[in-house]
Structures are given as structure tokens and as C-alpha cells.
Amino acid sequence: MNSNTSDAILVKSYIAGNEKALEILVLRHKSRVYNFIYSKVLDGDLSEDIFQDTFIKVIRTLRKGTYNEEGKFLPWLMRIAHNLIIDHFRKSNRMPKFESKNKEFDIFSMLKDSGRNAEKQLIVDQISADVRKLVEELPEDQKQVVFMRLFKDMSFKEIAENTNVSINTALGRMRYAIINLRRLVVEHNIILTE
Amino acid sequence: MPKLYAQGSKKMNNLQPKQETINFILNFSKAMHIVKTRNMLVEVHMN
Numbered sequence: 001m002n003s004n005t006s007d008a009i010l011v012k013s014y015i016a017g018n019e020k021a022l023e024i025l026v027l028r029h030k031s032r033v034y035n036f037i038y039s040k041v042l043d044g045d046l047s048e049d050i051f052q053d054t055f056i057k058v059i060r061t062l063r064k065g066t067y068n069e070e071g072k073f074l075p076w077l078m079r080i081a082h083n084l085i086i087d088h089f090r091k092s093n094r095m096p097k098f099e100s101k102n103k104e105f106d107i108f109s110m111l112k113d114s115g116r117n118a119e120k121q122l123i124v125d126q127i128s129a130d131v132r133k134l135v136e137e138l139p140e141d142q143k144q145v146v147f148m149r150l151f152k153d154m155s156f157k158e159i160a161e162n163t164n165v166s167i168n169t170a171l172g173r174m175r176y177a178i179i180n181l182r183r184l185v186v187e188h189n190i191i192l193t194e
Numbered sequence: 195m196p197k198l199y200a201q202g203s204k205k206m207n208n209l210q211p212k213q214e215t216i217n218f219i220l221n222f223s224k225a226m227h228i229v230k231t232r233n234m235l236v237e238v239h240m241n
Contacts, residue, residue: 022223026216034211051211055219063228064235 007073142177
């Protein structure tokens with residue numbers, strides 16, 4: 001058995017258990033099959049995968065004894081490759097694609113940033129600065145409660161302890177502070193929306 | 195896909211699959227065995 005042995009004899013030999021016969025078949029047809037696959041899919045890694053799957057299918061069919069030898073091993077091999085290429089395109093059509101107009105994948109166009117963009121951040125900063133100015137206008141006891149609650153994120157229990165008043169007093173000061181802040185917003189025509 | 199096949203194949207004759215792909219195929223063949231049971235054929239892989 002050598003490189004001149006026909007495909008039909010090699011196939012019979014392989015079915016009989018000769019692994020060398022398969023090696024000769026693979027080496028004989030690898031270039032043709034691979035180039036055919038590559039010419040359709042135009043991707044090296046994908047071509048390798050389809051090439052591998054083609055010969056695995058050949059091995060399975062030959063081993064199971066379902067191959068019908070009619071002296072047409074190469075056309076059969078190419079048909080398997082062709083069918084696997086079709087399977088690939090069918091599958092890829094069913095899968096969601098990431099495509100941009102210039103055909104280049106741009107991950108940033110697919111991802112949404114949960115954070116604020118620069119414009120929104122500027123607006124938020126402006127609102128924060130406006131609120132701080134308004135808070136400065138409040139009476140000292142109310143200003144103290146608002147500052148601790150909003151800017152230091154303290155609980156009303158902590159605020160009460162720090163200002164030596166009851167929780168209800170702290171809550172009452174916060175309530176009046178909010179009423180006064182709303183009034184100041186209306187009086188100064190300030191828009192506090194993001 | 196119809197477009198792809200209608201355009202015709204580009205002539206590429208100098209491309210080769212990787213040696214590791216060839217080795218995988220040959221090793222797969224050596225490891226794979228078909229066991230015949232009463233009603234079906236079972237594929238068995240041995241390391």
C-alpha cells in the first residue's frame with residue numbers, strides 16, 4: 001500500500017482496520033478539501049473546524065459500514081464538506097449577529113454604559129451645587145439636619161444624638177427644611193431635574 | 195448563502211490544514227470503535 005493505491009482500495013483497507021490507509025487518504029485529499037472549505041467560509045479557524053468535522057463524519061460512516069463504495073470517494077468527501085458548510089451558514093443565520101456598517105465589530109456600540117455620560121454628570125453636578133447653595137439659605141438647625149442626612153448619609157437616630165435633640169425633632173427640622181427648600185426653588189425659578 | 199455560491203469559488207490551492215488538525219483526525223480514528231449491539235451501533239472512544 002502506497003501513495004499510488006486507489007481510494008477504493010484504501011477505503012476497503014481502512015474499513016478492515018488499517019489506520020495507515022486513512023492517513024494516506026487524509027494526506028492525499030487534505031489540500032483539496034481544505035481549499036474548497038476555505039474558498040467558501042474565508043476563515044482559517046472555521047475551515048479547520050469544518051475540515052475536521054468532514055473527516056470525522058467520513059470515519060464514522062466508514063466504521064459503521066454504511067458507506068456505499070462506488071468508486072467515488074472524493075466526490076463523496078467533497079459533498080460531506082459542502083453539506084457541513086451549508087450547515088454552518090444555516091446555523092450562523094439563526095444566531096444573532098453583531099454587525100456594523102463598516103463591517104467591523106464595535107463592542108462599544110453593543111454595550112450600554114449604566115453610568116452617566118459626561119453631559120448628565122455635568123447636570124448632576126450643577127444640581128448638587130444648586131442644592132448646596134439653597135441649603136446655605138436655611139436656618140442653622142435645619143441646615144445641620146439636611147447636611148447630616150443628605151451629605152453625610154447619617155440616620156435620624158445618629159442626627160438626633162449628634163445634635164442633642166429627639167428623633168422627632170430631627171424629623172421635624174428635616175420636614176421644615178424640605179418645605180423651605182421647595183419654596184426657595186420656586187422663588188428663584190431653579191430647575192432641579194436630571 | 196446563495197450569493198456566496200453564485201459568486202464562485204476563489205482559486206486557493208496553496209492552503210493547508212494545520213498538522214494538529216490532521217493528527218486529531220488520525221488519533222480520533224484510532225480511539226474510536228463501533229460496538230454492535232442487538233439493535234444499534236454504539237460509538238466507543240478509548241484513550
